Amino acid sequence: MQPAAVRDRASTWRVAMVIPLQGPAGLFGPSCEAISQLAAHELNQEGGILGREVRVRIVDGGAPPERVAAELGRLLRDGEVDAVTGWHISSVRHALAPVLADRVPYVYTSLYEGGERRAGIYCCGEVPRFQIRPALHWLREHLAVRRWHIVGDDYVWPRGSAVAVRRYARELDLDIVGESFVRLGSGAAGRMAERVAASGCDGVLMLLVGQDAVRFNRRFGALGLHERIVRYSPLMEENMLLASGAGATRNLFVSAGYFRSLVTADALDLVGRYTGLHGATAPPLNNMAESCYEGMHTMARLAGRAGSADLRALNAAIDGVAYHGPRGTVEFHGPQAAQHVYLAVADGHDFDVITRL
Numbered sequence: 001m002q003p004a005a006v007r008d009r010a011s012t013w014r015v016a017m018v019i020p021l022q023g024p025a026g027l028f029g030p031s032c033e034a035i036s037q038l039a040a041h042e043l044n045q046e047g048g049i050l051g052r053e054v055r056v057r058i059v060d061g062g063a064p065p066e067r068v069a070a071e072l073g074r075l076l077r078d079g080e081v082d083a084v085t086g087w088h089i090s091s092v093r094h095a096l097a098p099v100l101a102d103r104v105p106y107v108y109t110s111l112y113e114g115g116e117r118r119a120g121i122y123c124c125g126e127v128p129r130f131q132i133r134p135a136l137h138w139l140r141e142h143l144a145v146r147r148w149h150i151v152g153d154d155y156v157w158p159r160g161s162a163v164a165v166r167r168y169a170r171e172l173d174l175d176i177v178g179e180s181f182v183r184l185g186s187g188a189a190g191r192m193a194e195r196v197a198a199s200g201c202d203g204v205l206m207l208l209v210g211q212d213a214v215r216f217n218r219r220f221g222a223l224g225l226h227e228r229i230v231r232y233s234p235l236m237e238e239n240m241l242l243a244s245g246a247g248a249t250r251n252l253f254v255s256a257g258y259f260r261s262l263v264t265a266d267a268l269d270l271v272g273r274y275t276g277l278h279g280a281t282a283p284p285l286n287n288m289a290e291s292c293y294e295g296m297h298t299m300a301r302l303a304g305r306a307g308s309a310d311l312r313a314l315n316a317a318i319d320g321v322a323y324h325g326p327r328g329t330v331e332f333h334g335p336q337a338a339q340h341v342y343l344a345v346a347d348g349h350d351f352d353v354i355t356r357l
Helices: 004-011 026-045 065-077 090-100 128-143 156-172 189-198 211-222 238-244 265-278 287-306 311-317
Strands: 012-019 053-060 083-086 106-108 121-123 147-153 175-182 203-207 230-233 252-256 322-325 328-333 336-338 342-347 350-356
Touching: 012 026, 012 065, 012 287, 026 053, 026 238, 026 265, 026 287, 053 065, 065 090, 083 287, 090 106, 090 121, 090 156, 106 287, 121 336, 128 156, 128 203, 128 230, 128 252, 128 342, 147 156, 147 189, 156 175, 156 203, 175 189, 189 211, 203 211, 211 230, 211 238, 238 350, 265 322, 287 311, 287 322, 287 328
Parallel strands: 012 053, 012 083, 083 106, 106 121, 147 175, 147 203, 203 230, 230 252
Antiparallel strands: 252 342, 322 328, 328 336, 342 350
8 A cells, every 4th residue: 555645646736836925026925825726726626737636835936046946956855846836036947947957847927038948947927029029119109208217126037138128129219228227125226216317218117026116116206207207117016006106106007918907808707716715805916926827727738738747748748838818818839928918007006908019
């Protein structure tokens, strides 16, 4: 007879959900955890993944990257993880990649700088070519915003995205009049507002995470810059609007694959199921949390298509994996998903979706 622990492992699909519980992105954590519970509940109602019950284990992705990698390494050594997913910054992804390589599938759900090609890493988040470039084009055509100042946290995603933006600027006949970066979580993001004011820009591209963006927004509003300078961010959600204050988010545009305020049938259905499970006081849905839902369903569809949990079979099956969900149709071309991206403008503590880019 098999030991109980062995039988349990064979009958369950154990997912490490890596989400931030601390640091500047920590305000996303409760929403990500709550929707992970919904995704596991729904998948189990449908028979689980490969007939195995889905269980989620939360791992704090807001800790220093090397600490997150050490925690995942321990879980793998102890045989407690069958797959990894979740929203976390690119620095954490780079720390996890060598630890997870050739061992378990890794569905990375965050928007990111693009270009990830390592085997076993499947990216279902937005990338600059389809998220930032069309937004810059729209803002040029509709608001005549041509002179941009980039402000960002000093790590992989903002730096890599800024490289792409310089290329888009040449393609779209835009000017990059300044770039300012601060250490992630240093508390210094607000100071960049003065540099923006002195740069002569008519648009600010914000590549700031969580609380850092909140600090920048507050200072930007306090200086009255929102009256004459447009802000655009690919990473902004409802908690950040609330923390910034309605007066500090005027003329703030955001592009993303999902907004809680989307009025498509699939998006509204997700809100109904989420509040049905957790109640009206659940942490607010946002793009970061919804991406974790996408990660869980990506795993299920990929495993179902491969018919196996073997990593070689999963790698061979990822190209062409597609499913329909809150973002509409998501389809993988190689290890990168393609999806609809929407442009919205901040309206108090929520977003008014303007168009699909």
